[in-house]
Every structure is written in structure tokens, then in C-alpha cells.
Amino acid sequence: MSETSAEDRIWTVPNLLSFLRLLGVPVFLWLVLGPKADGWAIALLMVAGFTDWLDGKIARAFNQTSRLGRIIDPAADKLYVFATIIGLLLREVIPWWLVVLILGRELFVASFAPVLRKHGYRALQVHFLGKAAMFNLMYAFPLLFLASHTGWYAEIARITGWAFAIWGTGLYWWAGLLYVVQVRQLIKADKKE
Structure with a gap:
């Protein structure tokens, strides 16, 4: 094959x-x-x-x-x-500001799509940092759900869930900023050719 x-x-x-x-x-x-x-x-x-x-x-x-x-x-x-x-x-269960931060990052990264298409690229390669951010967020959300209930586990879930949410959101934005670097490198390489 x-x-x-x-x-x-x-x-x-x-x-x-x-x-x-x-x-x-x-x-x-x-x-x-x-x-x-x-x-x-x-x-x-x-x-x-x-x-x-x-x-x-x-x-x-x-x-x-x-x-x-x-x-x-x-x-x-x-x-x-x-x-x-x-x-x-x-x-x-979560405040609006967390939603704004996460969706804002998506809009930020999506704003580079026209530039990539103009230079003949479809999408950027997903890198480890983006995967780590997603890993953190995918752990944060179930824990925050658990934290919204009453029970012996709620406080532990709240603390752990928010730790994952904060780390995940921070890493998500960091990965977004690294995409900016990738886009700039691709454009620079195209201009040299």
C-alpha cells in the first residue's frame, strides 16, 4: 500500500x-x-x-x-x-468568563485560517501542548460537574476540577500563541521561496 x-x-x-x-x-x-x-x-x-x-x-x-x-x-x-x-x-456550574476565555481562544486561532489558506495550507499540525490543554479540560469538566452536587466528593472535585480548568485554559492559550509562531514561520518560508 x-x-x-x-x-x-x-x-x-x-x-x-x-x-x-x-x-x-x-x-x-x-x-x-x-x-x-x-x-x-x-x-x-x-x-x-x-x-x-x-x-x-x-x-x-x-x-x-x-x-x-x-x-x-x-x-x-x-x-x-x-x-x-x-x-x-x-x-x-461554571462562570461566563471561563466560557469567554475558551471560546475566545478558538476565535483567535480561527482568525488565522484565511492567512493559512492564502498560502496554500489547510490547517496547522496539532502539537503536544494543544493535546495537553485538551487533556486538562477533558478532566476538568467532569470534575466540575461532580463539584456541583452535594456529597463527600464535591469539595475535592471542585478543587481538582478548577486546577485542571485553570491549567487547561492557560495551556490552551499558550498553544494558541504557538500557532501564531507557526503561522509566521510558514509565511516567512513561503516568502523565501
Whole structure:
């Protein structure tokens, strides 16, 4: 199998896991806003976080990386983050300023898309810092959900959840600033050619 055809694969285990994560986004929102089945919503978030880690491991270990995977994997991550912060905001679990910080970073990075397209690039390579930020946020949200309940675990979940949320948001912005550096390097390289 040639490298080009390997990149064009659609039916891979990592892509299936990412697709299943995408299908879970509306289910998650329904669980949070409809029946308020927080236990199931938290379980779904945990499964989503685990499959996010797992699809990357499988893709690298079994050479199943693909062009589609590089699109749907981060798309599923972003949709989960968006759905979760909207659900948490509407349920008054997190403050509006956290939502503004996270969505502001997304808008900031998205503002570079026209510049990238102008220079013939589709998207920037996801780097470790962005993955670390997503890891922190995907742990923060279930913990903040748990913190909104009463029980012996609520205070521990609140402290730990906010630690992950603050680190995750900080890393998310740091990764966004590194994207600026990447865009500048790509543009510089294009001007030299």
C-alpha cells in the first residue's frame, strides 16, 4: 500500500473511535440539559476522553493515521469542549468568563485560517501542548460537574476540577500563541521561496 493511499483511508479503528465521539456530543448535551442525568453525562465525557487518547495511540502504533483522522479527531475534541462549556454554563456550574476565555481562544486561532489558506495550507499540525490543554479540560469538566452536587466528593472535585480548568485554559492559550509562531514561520518560508 502506498503512502498516499494510506493517508486516504477512511475505515480505520481510530477514525471509527473519533466518529463515535462525534455522535456522543448531542447525546451528552441532551443528558445535561434534558433529563439532567449527570452520572451518564460524566460517564460519556470520561469515555470520550479515553477514546481520544486511545485513537491516537492506535493510529501511531498500527500506522493508521489518515487525513480524515487529522480532521475529525480535533473536531470531536472541540465539539465536546464547546458542548460541555455550554451545558455547564446553562446549568450555572461554571462562570461566563471561563466560557469567554475558551471560546475566545478558538476565535483567535480561527482568525488565522484565511492567512493559512492564502498560502496554500489547510490547517496547522496539532502539537503536544494543544493535546495537553485538551487533556486538562477533558478532566476538568467532569470534575466540575461532580463539584456541583452535594456529597463527600464535591469539595475535592471542585478543587481538582478548577486546577485542571485553570491549567487547561492557560495551556490552551499558550498553544494558541504557538500557532501564531507557526503561522509566521510558514509565511516567512513561503516568502523565501
